[in-house]
Amino acid sequence: MKKLLILFFLYAGDVFAQTDSLQTKQFTISGNVETESVITLDSLQQYHVKAIGDLNITDHTGKFKHRDNMVRGVLLKDILSHTKFKADSPKLLSRIYFVCTAADGYSVVYSWNELYNTAVGDHVFIITGKNKVKAADMPESIQMASTSDYKTGRRYIHNLVSIDVRQIK
Known part of the structure; x- marks a missing residue:
């Protein structure tokens, strides 16, 4: 009986430790845009x-x-590049920022100027593979990283679900 009870608690602990997979296969680009899009x-x-x-990292x-x-x-x-932002003049592009959010709610922010007017924009990637594994086969499939950041983990997203385009007033 004692062995059975120990086995039960070992098994129960294993079951309760499991979580639903947050793996994403697509993300949306929405908000202050002419047309929403879904990237798979x-x-x-x-x-x-x-x-x-x-x-x-x-x-x-x-x-x-x-x-x-x-x-x-x-x-x-x-x-x-396929996204048309709602901005009546080029001056308003400087007010646009992007909130990139993961399935677990973790979010990071980039400004339009940061992506399009500095070298940072040449180093912000949606990861398609790493460690010889394609994104579709990774448990944290759609990932995003800013490879030029000094502290790379701060803007490293696992399971990206959305990019919300916003504009400051």
């Missing part, structure tokens, strides 16, 4: 995929967390 893992293949190389203090090898991805601004 399949549609990412139509863009130019770049070899990013190896990427050290650090926490907010700069402490090493892990390393992603052979990272490949699509520039966020390439994906956004």
Whole structure:
């Protein structure tokens, strides 16, 4: 009986430790845009995929967390190139920012100027593969990273679900 009780608690702990997968297969671009769009893992293949190389992921203090090898991805601004923003004049583009949100609610922000008017925009990627694994086969499938950030983990998103285009007043 004692062995059976121990087995029950071991099994019950295993069951309660499991969580639903948050794996995403697509994300939306919505908000201050003319037309909402949905980007799927399949549609990412139509863009130019770049070899990013190896990427050290650090926490907010700069402490090493892990390393992603052979990272490949699509520039966020390439994906956004098909998006028409609601802005009556080019001056209003400077008021636009992007809230990128993961399935668990974690969000990061980029400004229009940051993506289109600085070198940062050349280093913000939707990851299509890493560690010899394609995005569709990763448990955290749609990932986003700013590879030029000093503390890379701060804007590293797992399971991206949306990019909300907003404008400050």
